[in-house]
Amino acid sequence: MDKYRIDSHKLIYHVERVNEWLQGRLIYPIYMETSPAGACNHRCRFCALDFMDYRARFLDPGLFEERIAELGRLGLRSMMHAGEGEPLLHKNLPALIRHGKACGIDQALTTNGVLLTAPRAEGVLPYTEWIKVSINGGSRDTYAHVHGAKPDDFDTTIRNMAHAARFRNENGLACALGMQIILLPENRSEVGLLARIARDIGMDYLVVKPYSQHPLSKTHIYECVSYEDEARLSDELRSFDSERFRVIFRSRAMQKWDSAERPYRRCLALPFWSYLDAGGNVWGCSMFLGDDRFFYGNIYEQTFEAIWTGERRRQSLAWVEREMDATVCRVNCRMDEINRYLWELKDPPAHVNFI
Numbered sequence: 001m002d003k004y005r006i007d008s009h010k011l012i013y014h015v016e017r018v019n020e021w022l023q024g025r026l027i028y029p030i031y032m033e034t035s036p037a038g039a040c041n042h043r044c045r046f047c048a049l050d051f052m053d054y055r056a057r058f059l060d061p062g063l064f065e066e067r068i069a070e071l072g073r074l075g076l077r078s079m080m081h082a083g084e085g086e087p088l089l090h091k092n093l094p095a096l097i098r099h100g101k102a103c104g105i106d107q108a109l110t111t112n113g114v115l116l117t118a119p120r121a122e123g124v125l126p127y128t129e130w131i132k133v134s135i136n137g138g139s140r141d142t143y144a145h146v147h148g149a150k151p152d153d154f155d156t157t158i159r160n161m162a163h164a165a166r167f168r169n170e171n172g173l174a175c176a177l178g179m180q181i182i183l184l185p186e187n188r189s190e191v192g193l194l195a196r197i198a199r200d201i202g203m204d205y206l207v208v209k210p211y212s213q214h215p216l217s218k219t220h221i222y223e224c225v226s227y228e229d230e231a232r233l234s235d236e237l238r239s240f241d242s243e244r245f246r247v248i249f250r251s252r253a254m255q256k257w258d259s260a261e262r263p264y265r266r267c268l269a270l271p272f273w274s275y276l277d278a279g280g281n282v283w284g285c286s287m288f289l290g291d292d293r294f295f296y297g298n299i300y301e302q303t304f305e306a307i308w309t310g311e312r313r314r315q316s317l318a319w320v321e322r323e324m325d326a327t328v329c330r331v332n333c334r335m336d337e338i339n340r341y342l343w344e345l346k347d348p349p350a351h352v353n354f355i
Contacts, residue, residue, distance in 0.1 A: 004130075004176070006207055007250045009337035011272065014077075021271055022345065028074040028308060031273045033286065033334075034059070035083020036090035038278035042112055043148030044136070045221055046182055048214035052084040052289065057278045060300070061092035065099050067299045072103030074305060078129070082110035084289070085278060089115065094123040101127040110134065110180075112147070113157035121164040130176040132207070133161055137181075138190030138197065146186055158197060165202030180207040183230070183254075184222060191233065195240040195247050208237065209250045210257045212332045214287065227254035253332045262336070264343035266326050269335035270317060274308075282307050284316050287330045293319055 002008070011018060011030075020027050038055040068079070079100055081087040088111050090096075097107045106129045113133035124131070135158075137143030140151035147153065165177055179198045181191060191208055198206040213223040230251070237247040267285070275283040280299045288294040294316055297307035307313065326339070333339075 002246070002248045004205070004248070006205075006248050007252045009341060011338050011341055014272075017075075017272070018342075018345070026309065027271050028071075029076060029272055029274045031078045031080070032071065032076055032276060033080050033082060033273070034087075034276045035085060035278040036064075036081055036087045036093050036096070037083070037085040039089050040085040041089065041114060041149070042086070042153075044134075045146055045148065045219065046136070046184065046211055047219065048212065048217055049084040049289070050218045051214075051216045052277075054085060055278070058090050059276075059278060059280060061090075061096060063280075063300060064096060067304055068096065068100050068105065069103050070304050072100075072105050074308075076105050078106040078108065080108040080110060083276075083278060086115065087111055088120065094120055097124050098127050108132075112149075112153075113160050114149075114153050116157075116160045116164065118160075118163050118167075121160065122167055125164060125168055125173050125175045126171070128175045130178065131164065132178045132180055133157060135179050135181060135194065136184065137187045138193030142187050142190055146184065158201060161203065162201040169202065176204045177202070178205040178207060179203055180209060182211050183208055183227070184211060185225065188233070192237065192240070195237055199240055199242065199245040203245065205246045205248050206240075207248045207250065208233075210254045210332060212257065212330055214330055215328070216287075216290070227257055230254055256336070257331050262326055262329075262339075264326055264339045266324050267320055267329065267335065267339060268342040268346065269338040270320060272338065273335065284313070284320075285335075287333060 014030055017027050017030060036059050038052065038057040040054045081093060087093055087109060100107045107127055108129050109124065109131045111133060113135065135143065136146040137154070140154045143154040144151040161177065168175055168177060179194065181187060181194055183191065195206050210227050211222045211225050234249040234251055237249055240247050270284045275286045276299065277283065277289060282296040282299065283289055284294040284296060296313040296316065297310055
């Protein structure tokens, strides 16, 4: 079971805000993805945001604290720190996570795990809903090849996550701990090995997900990868499931990668989420970073409320409504499942009263 609905969506649990949107009212986002740091300590072969060039820019901690407090007042419910770089390169991130939680915003972290040292883990675990580590190999050599990193980083990441699990359990914390592997030709044979490691060190889950080609990526190594014959691997990985551990094999996402069919014609999900890059820019969609049509404003120049209610965002949403062709969007976009759900609400089938 995927109790976290990682291969689905959770907008169904925000009925009140969905109803406000259906009635045409202004709503503030439920979820925000932030990029505290533009720099990264790895050079993954599959990196979707390599076109951002890993610039060494970092969100100003004082200003970001102000904006986080504002977002809490506006009704933001969750914030995931990830982005175009490694978020833990931002030295103030643990304090910002604690501040975000104090402002009523659920906190989460996606990281490569190398910098999740014992002090950092102990500083953020009590304040995060989940921490997920990207680890794309089951051995030192494969990991180093895929991540563009040192083989020792594999050992460091495993050691860091093992400590995080022990600390979490010893202190009765609720933070879910997981790992994620993007299924690639180089690491397919090692998914079982990684599942065993993840289970044995106390992770709650291992996500096995498909690659998704970003239209702006410099890398095109995996754009022709296929997931037509992965049912057997999914069955094999069930043997690692236990009462406290699950392999979440994203079969639904893999099927969409190979079919690339979308039942919706335009993106409806933009009002429900936002993306903040390491330069303080607020974007409507992370696939279109750098595209002025999706640029809403900058938190160094305006409050978030002014950005969200401003003319730039109004014009962007109008363009999406009138002209955008959703078929050009990235396959398995983060908002794909939400778009499928919203499209059905906006364009219901016949006989809906026969429930």
